[in-house]
Amino acid sequence: MKVGFIGTGVMGSRMAKRLLGNGFHLMVHNRTIEKAQPLIELGAFYSETISSLVSQCQVVCTCLSMPDDVLNVYTGKEGIIHTARPGTICIDFTSVGADTSKTIFEMTDAKKISYLDCPVSGGPEGAESGTLTIMAGGEEVAFHKVKQVLEVLGDTIEYLGPSGSGSIAKLINQYLVAVHSLAASEAMVAGSAYGLDSEQLLKVLKTSYGDSRILRRHMEQYVFNRHFTPGGAVKYVHKDVRLANQLLQEAGLNQFTGQLAEKAFQTAAEQGHSEQDMSAVIKPLEEDAGIIVKRKK
Structure with missing residues (x-):
């Protein structure tokens, strides 16, 4: 063949x-x-x-x-x-x-x-x-x-x-990726803002119901190391969650968390992180809070 x-x-x-x-x-x-x-x-x-x-x-x-x-x-x-x-x-x-x-x-x-x-x-x-x-x-x-x-x-x-069935399933997956990325970023930024040790907080979350594959991926492979060479770039997740949100609207939903995720990824792209890994969606949140989520030296 x-x-x-x-x-x-x-x-x-x-x-x-x-x-x-x-x-x-x-x-x-x-x-x-x-x-x-x-x-x-x-x-x-x-x-x-x-x-x-x-x-x-x-x-x-x-x-x-x-x-x-x-x-x-x-x-x-x-x-x-x-x-x-x-x-x-x-x-x-x-x-x-x-x-x-x-x-x-x-x-x-x-x-x-x-x-x-x-x-x-x-x-x-x-x-x-x-x-x-x-x-x-x-x-x-x-x-x-x-x-x-x-x-x-x-x-x-x-x-x-x-x-179209494959494309719909993928966009639903990407919807979750985007939403989980934003939620994980918000949680870790908030923890750091209150003085919690980021690695210790992650350790706790990984053994709790708040755990997710995205939380582990983003923090362990990218955020803690401040290394944002893309596996999946911000611009692609922004594109996918925008398309996924259209699906949800067509399904009859009016307000949903993907709308916030789309806005967060758009902000990250507009601030110059478009080509960086999707975990860079955390950067505008860090800037807002005046902190950086990272390992202790």
């Missing part, structure tokens, strides 16, 4: 590397060839254009940044939909709104191309180790045809239903 992979950034490069390491014949494309160079050195074939890659591959994977990027890659003049052969199966790992997924599905279906929305959770470490959670929406027949590809990338792989 010849697999194409478009988008070799933080997540895509790691996922593509796993496909290479598991014997897939892989062709890659990225807007800047520099990000694809390590994969080329490992044996991937590089395509200078999307159309050239798509015309040669049975399965085309995309892992991009924003919904507009996905629409451009799929629907552009030299994009996937206009150049893929009938029978091609496309797997989009990008986090986008359900409307975007459904729009692309309808366009690909008209061309007899299969499209699966398969956003992932697990971060760069999950992509590296092949332990991602993969949430799939689209035609079930197509899902089973590419299951062998997905199994190289994740250890929790769920087919959730028709087109």
Whole structure:
């Protein structure tokens, strides 16, 4: 099976590397060839254009940044939909709104191309180790045809239903990520403002009902070390929680905690933390309180 992979950034490069390491014949494309160079050195074939890659591959994977990027890659003049052969199966790992997924599905279906929305959770470490959670929406027949590809990338792989189902599940996950990030940040800033030792407070919370995976991740890997090189950047969580909030409104909810989280991530982005790890949402709160959450020296 010849697999194409478009988008070799933080997540895509790691996922593509796993496909290479598991014997897939892989062709890659990225807007800047520099990000694809390590994969080329490992044996991937590089395509200078999307159309050239798509015309040669049975399965085309995309892992991009924003919904507009996905629409451009799929629907552009030299994009996937206009150049893929009938029978091609496309797997989009990008986090986008359900409307975007459904729009692309309808366009690909008209061309007899299969499209699966398969956003992932697990971060760069999950992509590296092949332990991602993969949430799939689209035609079930197509899902089973590419299951062998997905199994190289994740250890929790769920087919959730028709087109858009995977995107909805991912946005619900990202809603919780954003809300938990804000709540954890508020709690730790408040504790520090009252003079509590941050490491001791975290130790207590980790053995209490206030514990969360996000609390541990943010504090232990990023905040205490004041190291904010992104696993998942502020700008992406802001995008995701904005899309997730639209889902909640469409579901009939009027006031919900995600609205506060969206505002917090927007503030962090506006204050220059857009490219930093999502845990940097704590920085504006620290500034407001006049403290820094960190380890004791």
